[in-house]
Amino acid sequence: MLVLTPLRGLLLRITAPQPASGRDERGASAVEYGLLVAGIAAIIIAAVFLLGQGVLNDLFTETCNSIGQNLNGNNC
Numbered sequence: 001m002l003v004l005t006p007l008r009g010l011l012l013r014i015t016a017p018q019p020a021s022g023r024d025e026r027g028a029s030a031v032e033y034g035l036l037v038a039g040i041a042a043i044i045i046a047a048v049f050l051l052g053q054g055v056l057n058d059l060f061t062e063t064c065n066s067i068g069q070n071l072n073g074n075n076c
Helices: 004-015 026-071
Strands: none
Touching: none
């Protein structure tokens, strides 16, 4: 039983509620949000560069041809 007493004291100290440190963590949250926005922007930019030229050109050309054929019979 004597061996458990020091471990019990250590466990009580570890699990005891900690007092508020008084540190302001608003700046850390702002940095985290900034990193999140930068990551999302990087993904959007990568998607535009990877998919942009071929997909968008084909899509717009197909749409323009469809509209031209339906309205006045001209293609783009």
